[in-house]
Amino acid sequence: GAGVSQSPSNKVTEKGKDVELRCDPISGHTALYWYRQSLGQGLEFLIYFQGNSAPDKSGLPSDRFSAERTGGSVSTLTIQRTQQEDSAVYLCASSLESGTGYEKLFFGSGTQLSVL
Amino acid sequence: GQNIDQPTEMTATEGAIVQINCTYQTSGFNGLFWYQQHAGEAPTFLSYNVLDGLEEKGRFSSFLSRSKGYSYLLLKELQMKDSASYLCAVMDSNYQLIWGAGTKLIIKP
Numbered sequence: 001g002a003g004v005s006q007s008p009s010n011k012v013t014e015k016g017k018d019v020e021l022r023c024d025p026i027s028g029h030t031a032l033y034w035y036r037q038s039l040g041q042g043l044e045f046l047i048y049f050q051g052n053s054a055p056d057k058s059g060l061p062s063d064r065f066s067a068e069r070t071g072g073s074v075s076t077l078t079i080q081r082t083q084q085e086d087s088a089v090y091l092c093a094s095s096l097e098s099g100t101g102y103e104k105l106f107f108g109s110g111t112q113l114s115v116l
Numbered sequence: 117g118q119n120i121d122q123p124t125e126m127t128a129t130e131g132a133i134v135q136i137n138c139t140y141q142t143s144g145f146n147g148l149f150w151y152q153q154h155a156g157e158a159p160t161f162l163s164y165n166v167l168d169g170l171e172e173k174g175r176f177s178s179f180l181s182r183s184k185g186y187s188y189l190l191l192k193e194l195q196m197k198d199s200a201s202y203l204c205a206v207m208d209s210n211y212q213l214i215w216g217a218g219t220k221l222i223i224k225p
Contacts, residue, residue, distance in 0.1 A: 004158075042203065042217035043159075056212065091158060098211060102147060102166070105213075107158035 002026075004108035006092050012114045013082055021077045021111045025094030032075050033105065034067060035091045043091065049075060050098050082115045089113070118142045120216035122204050127222045128194055136189045136202050136219045144209020150178055150189045151203040153218065159203055162189070191221075199223045 005024040013019050025032050034046040045059040049069040060066070064082075069075040079086055089112050093105040119141045128134040140148070147166040151159035165171055165180035165187060177190040189202055201218040208214055 040220075043205075043215040045213070045215070100211070102164055103207070103211075103213075104161045104164070105151075105159075107160070109158050 004092055004094050004106050006090075006108035006111050008111060009109060010112045010114075012116065014116055015084060016081055018078065018080045019082055019113065021079075021090050021092075021113070023075045023077070023092030023094075023108060025073065025075070025092070026106055027073075029094035029096055029106070030072065031095045031098035031103065032069060033093045033095075034075070034077050035093065036061075036088045037091055037110070038088045046077070046090075048098070079113075082113075084115050087113055087115045118208060118214045120204055120206060120214055122202075122216040122219045124217070125220045125222065127224060128191075130194055130196060130223055130225050132194050133190065133192050134194060134221065136191075136204075136221065138187045138189070138204035138216060140185050140187070140204070140206045140214070140216075142206050142208045142214055145182060146207040146209065146211055148178075148180055148187050149205045149207070149213070150187075151205065153201045153203060155200070162202075194223050196223050196225070 007022045032049040035043040047057050047067050051072050052069050064080045067077045089110040091110045093107045095103040095105050122138045150162040153159040163178040170179045175192045180187045201220045203218045204216040205213045
């Protein structure tokens with residue numbers, strides 16, 4: 001696609017429900033990143049994929065968070081039993097490859113998650 | 117631990133020049149990035165420095181000193197549209213990006 005696409009753009013859910021966030025990276029980009037950004041805060045790294053594998057899951061806040069990527073393209077971030085502290089903007093980014101130093105990230109517009 | 121420091125907020129006047137500083141302490145260094153993020157929007161790439169010195173790109177310039185663990189982003193001829201947050205990020209020896217909390221730049225007429 002022309003850019004990184006994320007859906008939904010907004011998600012309001014009740015505490016305890018599961019949510020699934022989707023990211024469609026730029027075609028041909030092998031590296032995909034998930035970040036979380038709370039209001040007025042910097043980017044919090046969650047997980048990154050190189051192809052379909054996730055070499056670094058160290059940023060996932062708890063075992064309620066999981067992510068997968070299939071076909072080297074679309075990725076989903078799943079949050080189970082959502083809590084109010086999960087409320088944030090979830091940003092996805094992709095880059096041509098990783099491990100090269102110069103990796104220009106292209107970000108999607110994010111999913112604003114609100115847990116009531 | 118790894119740390120990126122940048123001022124929380126800065127204010128400048130339209131038409132003026134502003135310098136946003138970033139200092140870092142990371143496990144190794146594979147480049148420093150600056151991104152711009154307008155309120156409610158995604159970050160967009162501004163610049164990349166891996167060697168010491170100044171990189172100029174139109175009204176924006178970015179400087180790096182690896183020995184000092186220091187970078188700055190220089191914005192000239194400020195315009196109202198430059199009001200945004202500016203994020204500094206460093207790629208460490210594992211090629212992981214470490215992000216600063218961002219500097220919110222407010223431009224006044």
